[in-house]
Amino acid sequence: MPSSPVPSRATPRPTTLRDVAEAAGVSIKTVSNVVNDHPHVRPEMREKVKAFIAELDYRPNGIGRQLRQGRTGLVALALPDLTSPYYGELASTLVDVARERGLTLLVEQTDGDLDREREVATGFPVRLVDGLIFAPQSLPVDEFKQRRDTTPAVLVGEYGEGSGFDRVTIDSVDLGDRAVRHLLERGRRTIAFVGDKHRDAVRPPVVAQRIEGYRRALRRARVPFDPELVRPLAEWTRRDGAEGATALLRDRPDVDAVFAANDLIAFGVVHALRGLGLRVPQDVAVLGVDDVEQAQYSAPTLTSVALDRSEMAEMALRLLSDRLAGYDGPERLLTVTGRLVVRESTAG
Amino acid sequence: MPSSPVPSRATPRPTTLRDVAEAAGVSIKTVSNVVNDHPHVRPEMREKVKAFIAELDYRPNGIGRQLRQGRTGLVALALPDLTSPYYGELASTLVDVARERGLTLLVEQTDGDLDREREVATGFPVRLVDGLIFAPQSLPVDEFKQRRDTTPAVLVGEYGEGSGFDRVTIDSVDLGDRAVRHLLERGRRTIAFVGDKHRDAVRPPVVAQRIEGYRRALRRARVPFDPELVRPLAEWTRRDGAEGATALLRDRPDVDAVFAANDLIAFGVVHALRGLGLRVPQDVAVLGVDDVEQAQYSAPTLTSVALDRSEMAEMALRLLSDRLAGYDGPERLLTVTGRLVVRESTAG
DNA sequence: TCGCGTTCTTGCAACGTTGGAAGGCAGTCA
DNA sequence: TGACTGCCTTCCAACGTTGCAAGAACGCGA
Numbered sequence: 001m002p003s004s005p006v007p008s009r010a011t012p013r014p015t016t017l018r019d020v021a022e023a024a025g026v027s028i029k030t031v032s033n034v035v036n037d038h039p040h041v042r043p044e045m046r047e048k049v050k051a052f053i054a055e056l057d058y059r060p061n062g063i064g065r066q067l068r069q070g071r072t073g074l075v076a077l078a079l080p081d082l083t084s085p086y087y088g089e090l091a092s093t094l095v096d097v098a099r100e101r102g103l104t105l106l107v108e109q110t111d112g113d114l115d116r117e118r119e120v121a122t123g124f125p126v127r128l129v130d131g132l133i134f135a136p137q138s139l140p141v142d143e144f145k146q147r148r149d150t151t152p153a154v155l156v157g158e159y160g161e162g163s164g165f166d167r168v169t170i171d172s173v174d175l176g177d178r179a180v181r182h183l184l185e186r187g188r189r190t191i192a193f194v195g196d197k198h199r200d201a202v203r204p205p206v207v208a209q210r211i212e213g214y215r216r217a218l219r220r221a222r223v224p225f226d227p228e229l230v231r232p233l234a235e236w237t238r239r240d241g242a243e244g245a246t247a248l249l250r251d252r253p254d255v256d257a258v259f260a261a262n263d264l265i266a267f268g269v270v271h272a273l274r275g276l277g278l279r280v281p282q283d284v285a286v287l288g289v290d291d292v293e294q295a296q297y298s299a300p301t302l303t304s305v306a307l308d309r310s311e312m313a314e315m316a317l318r319l320l321s322d323r324l325a326g327y328d329g330p331e332r333l334l335t336v337t338g339r340l341v342v343r344e345s346t347a348g
Numbered sequence: 349m350p351s352s353p354v355p356s357r358a359t360p361r362p363t364t365l366r367d368v369a370e371a372a373g374v375s376i377k378t379v380s381n382v383v384n385d386h387p388h389v390r391p392e393m394r395e396k397v398k399a400f401i402a403e404l405d406y407r408p409n410g411i412g413r414q415l416r417q418g419r420t421g422l423v424a425l426a427l428p429d430l431t432s433p434y435y436g437e438l439a440s441t442l443v444d445v446a447r448e449r450g451l452t453l454l455v456e457q458t459d460g461d462l463d464r465e466r467e468v469a470t471g472f473p474v475r476l477v478d479g480l481i482f483a484p485q486s487l488p489v490d491e492f493k494q495r496r497d498t499t500p501a502v503l504v505g506e507y508g509e510g511s512g513f514d515r516v517t518i519d520s521v522d523l524g525d526r527a528v529r530h531l532l533e534r535g536r537r538t539i540a541f542v543g544d545k546h547r548d549a550v551r552p553p554v555v556a557q558r559i560e561g562y563r564r565a566l567r568r569a570r571v572p573f574d575p576e577l578v579r580p581l582a583e584w585t586r587r588d589g590a591e592g593a594t595a596l597l598r599d600r601p602d603v604d605a606v607f608a609a610n611d612l613i614a615f616g617v618v619h620a621l622r623g624l625g626l627r628v629p630q631d632v633a634v635l636g637v638d639d640v641e642q643a644q645y646s647a648p649t650l651t652s653v654a655l656d657r658s659e660m661a662e663m664a665l666r667l668l669s670d671r672l673a674g675y676d677g678p679e680r681l682l683t684v685t686g687r688l689v690v691r692e693s694t695a696g
Numbered sequence: 697t698c699g700c701g702t703t704c705t706t707g708c709a710a711c712g713t714t715g716g717a718a719g720g721c722a723g724t725c726a
Numbered sequence: 727t728g729a730c731t732g733c734c735t736t737c738c739a740a741c742g743t744t745g746c747a748a749g750a751a752c753g754c755g756a
Contacts, residue, residue, distance in 0.1 A: 029744080040705075061741090064741075083436050109444060126409075128411065294642055376713085377715095416714050
């Protein structure tokens with residue numbers, strides 16, 4: 001009994017070079033030459049083959065091509081969390097810039113979790129990407145240094161000093177200094193830092209640097225450093241920022257300014273202060289970092305230190321592209337500096 | 349003269365099955381059997397090979413494997429923009445859910461641009477992904493319907509009625525109805541809709557549905573529909589929301605409530621009202637859609653219609669996984685309904 | 697008519713992997 | 727000792743593509 005050939009709605013086998021070649025009555029290689037605009041094909045033949053390509057909707061199979069060429073055009077982007085506006089905006093510009101360079105990003109979220117970051121550093125269990133753009137939070141630098149995976153990697157963020165890898169970094173000491181100097185200039189003297197963090201009893205570099213900048217500004221202004229004003233948070237979120245501010249004001253009702261480690265924390269802080277009946281900026285000034293879009297629209301609008309995300313994206317991809325193109329020199333470091341954007345939350 | 353064999357710091361060729369096989373003195377296939385936990389390998393041999401795998405840091409080359417297996421485990425995610433909190437949060441959960449299912453997402457941004465969306469629909473010029481999750485904005489459904497690419501696709505959002513594709517959709521008529529009913533219940537009568545939009549003189553379905561819900565609620569309450577209260581915006585952004593609100597209040601100083609098409613617009617509206625010296629909610633109540641995280645922390649906190657992003661992500665990946673697993677039935681539709689979350693911006 | 701160069705086209709091999717079939721070996725039983 | 731069995735290992739082919747080398751067709755001049 002002949003099997004009834006019911007045409008399936010299911011994915012038929014996609015068209016391959018061979019199909020086009022057979023249809024056009026030429027060899028596979030000739031079709032390949034047409035697809036890749038290689039010479040040695042008569043114009044009329046070229047046209048003919050192109051017609052068949054269009055008719056059969058042939059599109060090269062990336063896998064075959066990449067197997068042959070040894071590269072995929074894929075780059076892994078590993079960052080803590082796409083939902084935070086900072087990383088979301090960074091990822092967004094990275095996707096665009098990568099596209100311009102003919103690369104496609106593939107996204108991994110680590111949640112800043114040590115194990116997940118370790119996996120990323122070790123290398124994905126299956127080799128698929130040509131490169132890695134990585135924004136680690138918890139991973140000890142020494143561990144990353146011993147990475148055996150040989151695909152080029154670019155580190156983004158304050159993390160990675162001494163790792164030997166290309167980096168796009170932020171001068172967060174300077175950033176903290178500028179932020180706190182601004183608050184001091186506005187006459188504030190009891191300035192809290194909200195967003196201290198520890199991983200295994202060590203401050204991640206981003207935290208250490210922002211606190212160092214904070215202390216540097218205080219020192220210059222001869223305002224004594226008060227450890228009680230440096231407030232820890234479990235996570236840099238609005239929620240924890242709000243909780244942290246509530247605790248801060250219970251312990252130290254005398255604070256007149258808050259330097260929040262990022263804008264999300266700052267939003268949480270403002271929210272909590274409002275709940276406590278305190279006015280921003282009259283009673284307490286608040287300043288954040290990242291200058292996320294929302295900072296221009298919050299009430300009050302938020303003073304923040306802006307970091308140029310598209311510049312960072314450009315830099316990261318330049319570093320990576322050079323490695324992919326074979327650059328084999330010593331690691332390179334590009335640094336972004338913050339720009340203070342003054343708004344209502346620190347007025348007066 | 350012998351060439352000096354300077355060990356290059358450049359990417360050495362990664363370890364392959366062949367390397368491991370040679371090192372261990374067995375055949376390639378035996379190593380492959382060990383890697384894939386296949387039978388017919390003596391335990392001691394298995395251990396021995398595993399030792400060499402670890403020593404040489406062998407990890408299978410994804411391309412070779414996928415070429416053989418005909419699939420990549422990659423899924424393209426095409427959405428307008430990662431920076432918007434709604435899409436950022438959606439992408440974030442999609443990435444996580446996909447990971448659980450052994451899939452990796454590869455991100456494309458369309459900016460809601462017709463040409464970019466057309467490219468996505470047509471299929472990427474190089475075949476690389478097993479499936480597509482797509483949130484279109486501008487593409488006419490008829491055009492998508494004629495898509496020749498045979499990789500399974502799932503549409504996310506109000507878009508896609510009659511396309512014949514699997515969809516995860518939002519009941520935005522119901523959503524608009526609930527939102528406006530809430531405003532009516534609070535005694536508001538002059539309710540504006542901010543966020544009308546046209547593409548080629550046609551409203552995208554998301555807009556059409558929210559406006560229909562708005563009108564339905566008015567009709568039920570016997571409040572006459574006033575076209576002047578339906579306000580167009582070029583983009584659903586904070587900036588345009590603010591501009592739209594300014595224009596609205598100039599034309600119609602009598603409005604007592606704004607139903608914003610999404611939360612970003614709502615933030616812009618609140619910002620503009622504040623600039624005009626109007627109080628929210630006393631003078632004008634404001635309500636948004638999406639219930640982004642920030643809605644809980646803005647001042648005033650924002651009433652919004654929540655959409656369960658993780659439910660949507662689960663649904664989208666379930667639909668897609670089934671197709672990848674060979675499901676070949678008719679298209680399926682899963683619908684998410686909104687949940688009103690009442691906060692300060694519509695109080696009193 | 698032949699040889700030669702040019703232009704176009706084809707065949708072969710290889711990238712790294714895995715399924716299936718075939719091969720080798722040791723042990724068991726007659 | 728030989729045949730058989732079962733286990734372990736190897737060999738072969740194929741996935742779709744492209745670089746290289748070789749082959750075919752053609753035109754032109756001698």
